[in-house]
Amino acid sequence: MPAVSQRAFRRLSIATTVGVTLMVLSGEAVRLTGSGLGCSDWPTCYHHRVLAQLSFHPLVEFGNRLLIVFVTVVIGVTFLAALLRRPKRADLVWLSAGLVAGTILQALLGALVVYSKLNPYLVMLHFLASMPLVVDAVVLLHRSNRDYSRRSGTLLVPTTVRHLVNLGIVLLGFVLIAGSATTGTTPQAGGAPGQLVAKRIPVELRSMAQLHADFALFLVGFTLALVVALHALDVPERVKKAGRVLVVVLAAQAVIGYTQYFTHLPPLLVELHVVGATSLVIGFVHFSLSLTHHPIEPVLQGSFERDNVAASRVAASPATASSVEGPADGAKLPEMAKTTISS
Numbered sequence: 001m002p003a004v005s006q007r008a009f010r011r012l013s014i015a016t017t018v019g020v021t022l023m024v025l026s027g028e029a030v031r032l033t034g035s036g037l038g039c040s041d042w043p044t045c046y047h048h049r050v051l052a053q054l055s056f057h058p059l060v061e062f063g064n065r066l067l068i069v070f071v072t073v074v075i076g077v078t079f080l081a082a083l084l085r086r087p088k089r090a091d092l093v094w095l096s097a098g099l100v101a102g103t104i105l106q107a108l109l110g111a112l113v114v115y116s117k118l119n120p121y122l123v124m125l126h127f128l129a130s131m132p133l134v135v136d137a138v139v140l141l142h143r144s145n146r147d148y149s150r151r152s153g154t155l156l157v158p159t160t161v162r163h164l165v166n167l168g169i170v171l172l173g174f175v176l177i178a179g180s181a182t183t184g185t186t187p188q189a190g191g192a193p194g195q196l197v198a199k200r201i202p203v204e205l206r207s208m209a210q211l212h213a214d215f216a217l218f219l220v221g222f223t224l225a226l227v228v229a230l231h232a233l234d235v236p237e238r239v240k241k242a243g244r245v246l247v248v249v250l251a252a253q254a255v256i257g258y259t260q261y262f263t264h265l266p267p268l269l270v271e272l273h274v275v276g277a278t279s280l281v282i283g284f285v286h287f288s289l290s291l292t293h294h295p296i297e298p299v300l301q302g303s304f305e306r307d308n309v310a311a312s313r314v315a316a317s318p319a320t321a322s323s324v325e326g327p328a329d330g331a332k333l334p335e336m337a338k339t340t341i342s343s
């Protein structure tokens with residue numbers, strides 16, 4: 001079997017991450033155009049017809065299914081490439097296997113959504129289940145060219161900060177659950193001319209949106225406080241920057257949330273809200289990953305060489321961490337980077 005190079009595998013990881021994100025956004029577009037039942041069967045579109053009729057809703061749903069098939073192939077190829085990658089890495093194999101399994105589960109869940117005529121709890125689960133896939137893809141991409149062998153990592157912040165960032169991710173989970181429950185109470189799903197009106201969650205939109213906004217504002221306050229505290233600590237600029245970006249995206253997301261609520265949920269704004277939610281998932285994972293330094297894998301040369309040299313010096317002599325010139329992204333390793341962690 002041919003070997004897959006690290007560089008080729010990284011390219012595939014990029015394609016997978018973009019593909020998984022596009023799947024979330026295209027699924028949302030299906031919901032927002034009222035095309036969820038554009039194809040009323042699964043895996044065929046309508047009874048024994050595999051292809052969609054030439055009208056708007058079937059074409060939107062069918063286009064979404066085509067995209068899913070394409071991305072599934074990319075994910076499958078990434079998994080095969082992980083098996084053939086040299087050097088072979090168990091973490092990359094498991095992460096890409098997770099994407100394969102997750103996509104299969106999502107396809108089955110998607111079938112249940114269609115058969116149940118858009119049951120709101122299943123739609124909610126379908127949306128929420130796509131978030132771990134995004135996390136998996138981002139972690140895969142991050143690890144695809146970094147050395148994650150045992151004891152290769154260096155924690156760049158105090159352990160408490162890492163716990164607080166993990167807590168932020170849990171809070172984000174609550175915001176997402178409440179957000180998709182809010183969607184289940186909105187009048188939008190189904191109901192396009194000629195289609196069935198899907199059942200809704202029997203709670204007032206106002207109350208659910210209030211709960212969702214309360215969680216969201218708590219998360220904004222929590223993250224802001226954490227990022228302000230980070231700026232008072234001796235941590236690398238790249239960690240501070242990841243935190244600042246996160247706060248800005250969170251604030252923008254809250255503004256979009258209120259605007260869409262008070263303007264009666266225009267589909268484009270709701271789609272933008274989902275782009276924001278997906279970006280926040282990516283942002284929080286990136287923030288969490290930025291708290292540790294892992295050197296670029298040794299075999300890759302060229303622009304990554306400087307990073308390797310700096311990192312191997314850190315690994316060889318943790319006590320001198322603060323005197324080592326920073327990694328390629330310009331981050332200076334602080335005093336607390338003395339903790340070498342195992343992956």
Ligand code: HEM
Pocket residue numbers: 028127175176178179180181182183184186188209210212213216217220250251253254255256257258260261265270273274276277280
């Ligand atoms: C700041 C962090 C926030 C995040 C991460 C977030 C995330 C989400 C998510 C994931 C959904 C479900 C989308 C779907 O299933 O299609 C949603 C829906 C919604 N969010 Fe937020 N949200 C945030 C803030 C807010 C705020 C402050 C409000 C203000 C009221 C708000 C109002 C809504 C409404 C009304 C919906 C239902 C939209 C619809 O499906 O028609 N969100 N949000």
